[in-house]
Amino acid sequence: AVLVTKLKSNKDKDTLIVTSIQKMSNIDSEDGGLKAKDIELMRSKRVVFIVDEAHRSTFGDMLVTIKNTFHNALFFGFTGTPIQDENQKKNNTTATVFGNELHRYSIADGIRDKNVLGFDPYKVLTYKDRDVRRAVALHEAKAKNEAEALSDPKKKIVFNTFMNTLKMAGYKDADDKYVKGIEDYLPTSQYERDEHYGSVVKDIVDNWMTLSQNFKFHAIFATSSIPEAIHYYRLLKAKVQEEKLDLKISVLFDSTIDNDEGAKTAFKEDGLVEIIEDYNERYEQDFSLKNFSKLKKDIASRLAHKQPYLNIEKTPQKQIDLLIVVDQMLTGFDSKWINTLYLDKMLKYENIIQAFSRTNRLFGADKPFGTIRYYRKPHTMEENIKTAIKSYSGDKPFNLFVDKLEHNLKKLNDTFDEIVELFENAKISNFEKLPKESAERATFAKLFKLFNDTLEAAKIQGFKWGKDELKLDEKTYLTLVQRYKELSRGSGGGGVTVDVPFEIEGYITEIDTDKIDNDFMNSRFDKYLKLITQGDEVEIEKTLNELHKSFSSLSQEEQKYANIFLHDIQRGDVELDETKSFKEYITQYQANAQDAEVRKLVEAFGLDATKLQEMMKIEINENNINDYGRFDELKNSVDRVKAKVYFEDLEGNTIPAFKVSMRVDRVLRDFVLNVGDEE
Numbered sequence: 001a002v003l004v005t006k007l008k009s010n011k012d013k014d015t016l017i018v019t020s021i022q023k024m025s026n027i028d029s030e031d032g033g034l035k036a037k038d039i040e041l042m043r044s045k046r047v048v049f050i051v052d053e054a055h056r057s058t059f060g061d062m063l064v065t066i067k068n069t070f071h072n073a074l075f076f077g078f079t080g081t082p083i084q085d086e087n088q089k090k091n092n093t094t095a096t097v098f099g100n101e102l103h104r105y106s107i108a109d110g111i112r113d114k115n116v117l118g119f120d121p122y123k124v125l126t127y128k129d130r131d132v133r134r135a136v137a138l139h140e141a142k143a144k145n146e147a148e149a150l151s152d153p154k155k156k157i158v159f160n161t162f163m164n165t166l167k168m169a170g171y172k173d174a175d176d177k178y179v180k181g182i183e184d185y186l187p188t189s190q191y192e193r194d195e196h197y198g199s200v201v202k203d204i205v206d207n208w209m210t211l212s213q214n215f216k217f218h219a220i221f222a223t224s225s226i227p228e229a230i231h232y233y234r235l236l237k238a239k240v241q242e243e244k245l246d247l248k249i250s251v252l253f254d255s256t257i258d259n260d261e262g263a264k265t266a267f268k269e270d271g272l273v274e275i276i277e278d279y280n281e282r283y284e285q286d287f288s289l290k291n292f293s294k295l296k297k298d299i300a301s302r303l304a305h306k307q308p309y310l311n312i313e314k315t316p317q318k319q320i321d322l323l324i325v326v327d328q329m330l331t332g333f334d335s336k337w338i339n340t341l342y343l344d345k346m347l348k349y350e351n352i353i354q355a356f357s358r359t360n361r362l363f364g365a366d367k368p369f370g371t372i373r374y375y376r377k378p379h380t381m382e383e384n385i386k387t388a389i390k391s392y393s394g395d396k397p398f399n400l401f402v403d404k405l406e407h408n409l410k411k412l413n414d415t416f417d418e419i420v421e422l423f424e425n426a427k428i429s430n431f432e433k434l435p436k437e438s439a440e441r442a443t444f445a446k447l448f449k450l451f452n453d454t455l456e457a458a459k460i461q462g463f464k465w466g467k468d469e470l471k472l473d474e475k476t477y478l479t480l481v482q483r484y485k486e487l488s489r490g491s492g493g494g495g496v497t498v499d500v501p502f503e504i505e506g507y508i509t510e511i512d513t514d515k516i517d518n519d520f521m522n523s524r525f526d527k528y529l530k531l532i533t534q535g536d537e538v539e540i541e542k543t544l545n546e547l548h549k550s551f552s553s554l555s556q557e558e559q560k561y562a563n564i565f566l567h568d569i570q571r572g573d574v575e576l577d578e579t580k581s582f583k584e585y586i587t588q589y590q591a592n593a594q595d596a597e598v599r600k601l602v603e604a605f606g607l608d609a610t611k612l613q614e615m616m617k618i619e620i621n622e623n624n625i626n627d628y629g630r631f632d633e634l635k636n637s638v639d640r641v642k643a644k645v646y647f648e649d650l651e652g653n654t655i656p657a658f659k660v661s662m663r664v665d666r667v668l669r670d671f672v673l674n675v676g677d678e679e
Contacts, residue, residue, distance in 0.1 A: 007042045025062035028069040047073040054079040081350035108393035117360040118402045120369045123378035126199035136185045137162035168379035183377040211340045219340035221324045230271030251324040255292040304335035336361040343374040352388040365507045368457040369402040405461040415451045521550040525582040561589040604646045606639030
């Protein structure tokens with residue numbers, strides 16, 4: 001009734017109406033019908049229908065009814081996966097329903113333009129190919145075992161054909177005739193066995209930490225039927241309890257309960273009750289079968305981190321990690337927090353692209369692509385995927401599928417070789433400092449970003465330090481991270497900031513380089529101290545060189561104080577404490593030096609030492625230096641007479657008061673921003 005009122009209205013606010021195809025199709029068939037004059041009034045208006053997801057609900061009676069009611073209207077259909085000749089619905093395509101295609105922006109275009117992510121699909125074999133071949137071959141040869149099949153000439157021909165000739169997946173030959181593959185002979189029951197279910201559940205659980213990036217991202221698991229969805233839910237509940245993995249799982253499917261009292265209906269109802277009760281207990285909710293639509297909305301909002309679950313990532317216990325579905329959520333649902341799709345069902349054409357696309361919303365560096373793992377008739381699904389990609393990428397699958405781990409490992413090694421060459425040409429060994437030239441630093445920034453992006457992808461694909469062959473270890477990687485961090489600090493430890501003509505990625509500078517292994521550094525230091533007392537000059541020099549090489553994992557500032565500390569040891573100016581590590585001595589030297597600089601500045605300017613020390617304790621940058629007026633307060637505490645004397649002694653001439661203020665601002669600003677490196 002509200003929709004009819006809006007359609008009849010001449011008010012500007014009713015020009016644009018958002019509604020559903022179901023409501024729109026009821027306009028000509030409401031109880032009691034509409035008055036002829038109302039229909040004519042609506043028809044007389046200039047009406048344009050813009051239909052989203054036009055691959056879904058436009059091939060039934062509803063759109064026909066709407067077209068008959070509004071026979072002068074203009075229809076636009078929007079879809080990322082139009083129905084085409086090869087996958088017609090009711091002998092129609094999207095073009096026959098909406099007219100000629102006006103514009104195409106394919107998924108390949110979206111990936112190329114970095115509007116969506118590419119895909120990383122994996123076929124996971126829950127049965128060995130040879131075992132499947134043997135089972136089909138014996139069945140088709142009507143033999144109990146291989147000995148019987150090979151002893152009968154007729155059975156032998158059939159058996160060997162299936163074992164050696166047929167492909168695993170069916171295909172179309174040169175005459176466009178379909179040739180069956182091994183998997184075409186498999187009954188549905190083959191994938192309803194405990195062996196298959198168990199393998200799928202194990203694969204999901206075993207790969208969960210890596211693919212979810214330690215529960216940061218969520219996943220959808222699409223099953224073939226409602227009974228299977230319920231069965232998988234129970235299996236996964238038991239498995240995660242056994243593995244002590246806090247994997248939060250729920251299920252979503254059509255909640256309609258049939259009226260008959262069959263076993264399937266009872267199984268579905270029992271499953272729904274169990275799922276709802278578990279959901280209520282975990283999330284402290286009060287849903288039931290009667291308000292299942294509200295539960296669906298709650299699940300969707302929770303999975304997408306939308307109201308009322310904005311920022312739910314900060315409270316992981318409220319999240320849904322894995323949602324099991326049958327058909328729902330595989331089209332139209334958007335959440336950048338979903339990065340993995342598990343498939344134990346057969347899909348084709350537009351359904352493949354739609355399902356895959358649940359994983360490809362942009363997020364950030366730790367979501368370089370969407371991962372898909374499929375289990376049922378994997379070779380057939382692989383061919384279905386190739387066909388769908390060809391159909392929906394304009395036959396130009398530009399970066400649709402991302403590089404696999406093997407290729408990414410090679411890319412990592414090649415990029416590392418370029419970084420090594422860059423530092424060697426700059427006459428820098430062990431990556432102990434940044435090159436001096438701005439152009440060289442910019443090249444390093446570009447190469448290391450490429451390296452890190454590739455590494456993020458490789459990690460999700462299963463890469464682990466020490467397991468896969470790389471030309472560098474994790475310690476060297478973290479050393480390079482340390483150098484990359486120093487790009488944004490100019491020379492790497494304070495001083496004048498160098499303008500690097502390349503955008504520094506914040507997510508890389510946030511990598512914790514405190515994880516750098518100090519064991520080797522400390523072991524070399526301990527060995528060096530022992531050798532000093534023994535007087536073996538050759539061994540002392542060798543150990544000292546090894547210790548110096550380990551300094552590359554330190555920041556430039558830390559390296560400076562490490563060398564000062566070693567010189568003090570050699571002069572006998574240090575009273576050593578056996579309980580302290582080498583890194584602790586460096587930290588102590590840094591703190592002492594900073595305290596000395598603070599005292600020097602306080603004495604020279606007569607400023608408030610407490611205010612200065614408070615600013616030194618927090619993260620300060622150009623943007624927040626004067627938050628709450630704190631920098632102005634620090635400057636106002638300066639004794640201008642003392643400051644004037646200081647600068648005049650330094651420069652050897654008289655300085656006007658306004659120039660003293662300018663110099664005070666510059667020196668204090670540089671000192672605070674660069675943590676005491678101002679001389």
